Amino acid sequence: DAGVIQSPRHEVTEMGQEVTLRCKPISGHNSLFWYRQTMMRGLELLIYFNNNVPIDDSGMPEDRFSAKMPNASFSTLKIQPSEPRDSAVYFCASSLAYTPLHFGNGTRLTVT
Amino acid sequence: SQQGEEDPQALSIQEGENATMNCSYKTSINNLQWYRQNSGRGLVHLILIRSNEREKHSGRLRVTLDTSKKSSSLLITASRAADTASYFCATAIIQGAQKLVFGQGTRLTINP
Numbered sequence: 001d002a003g004v005i006q007s008p009r010h011e012v013t014e015m016g017q018e019v020t021l022r023c024k025p026i027s028g029h030n031s032l033f034w035y036r037q038t039m040m041r042g043l044e045l046l047i048y049f050n051n052n053v054p055i056d057d058s059g060m061p062e063d064r065f066s067a068k069m070p071n072a073s074f075s076t077l078k079i080q081p082s083e084p085r086d087s088a089v090y091f092c093a094s095s096l097a098y099t100p101l102h103f104g105n106g107t108r109l110t111v112t
Numbered sequence: 113s114q115q116g117e118e119d120p121q122a123l124s125i126q127e128g129e130n131a132t133m134n135c136s137y138k139t140s141i142n143n144l145q146w147y148r149q150n151s152g153r154g155l156v157h158l159i160l161i162r163s164n165e166r167e168k169h170s171g172r173l174r175v176t177l178d179t180s181k182k183s184s185s186l187l188i189t190a191s192r193a194a195d196t197a198s199y200f201c202a203t204a205i206i207q208g209a210q211k212l213v214f215g216q217g218t219r220l221t222i223n224p
Contacts, residue, residue: 004154031210043155043200043214082204091154098210100145103154 001027004104008090012078012110016079021107024073025094027110033101034077035091044093049075118201118217121167124221131188133218135201136181142204144177145212146186158186158199191222 005024013019025032031047047057052069060067064083069075079086089108093101119134123206135144143162147155160186161177168175174187188195200217202212 033212035214042173042216045213046212048210050210095210100157100160101147101155101212103156105154109175 004092004094004102006104006107008107010108012112013082015083018078018111019082019111021077021090021109023075023077023092023104025075025092026102027073029094029096030072031095032069032075033046033074033093033095033099037089037091037106046077048106057085077089080091087088087111118199118218120129120218121216122219122221124223127159127191127193127222127224128189130221131191133186133199133220135215136159137203138182139205141179142182144184145201145204147202147220149200151160167174171200173181183202189205195222196222218223
């Protein structure tokens with residue numbers, strides 16, 4: 001079991017650029033979650049999917065953020081345009097129907 | 113705002129001592145979970161306690177839940193240097209059992 005795989009591990013970009021974060025959940029898991037972690041706000045749930053369908057995106061901060069899950073083995077979180085306040089560690093997690101979450105090691109995003 | 117609030121924010125003890133962390137929450141829950149996060153890594157699930165349970169054990173971990181006080185505690189016995197990490201409680205609210213809301217965490221340091 002390779003676990004949840006996120007890429008890239010680090011991303012440095014300039015304000016205004018588009019950023020795409022990628023996630024491969026654990027095979028067989030049917031729920032996928034995107035979290036953001038900052039010192040000030042802690043861990044925030046941005047969006048989660050069940051069976052590839054977005055269920056709750058109330059945590060997505062602005063229209064600049066969008067997430068997709070085209071199939072059971074891949075999801076993206078896109079920020080366009082990026083801003084310095086988007087700098088954070090973004091985590092993807094997956095689970096199987098109400099079981100505990102398995103987290104990836106995150107993408108550290110720095111927007112200058 | 114965060115559903116769970118951990119106390120203390122930071123804890124430093126000697127190896128071999130017991131560590132106790134507390135979590136308070138605001139709304140009714142389906143279950144409460146504890147996760148550990150090592151520096152630069154994703155969160156790892158430790159233990160889940162359901163709303164109808166009062167105590168649960170897993171190895172050196174002991175979790176209690178008091179739904180009347182809306183609080184939980186995590187006890188790590190005979191601590192080891194490898195237990196140094198941040199510990200988070202997460203609550204699954206009844207209406208959306210898959211939606212986990214995390215607290216700000218307790219930073220635990222075990223001194224050799």
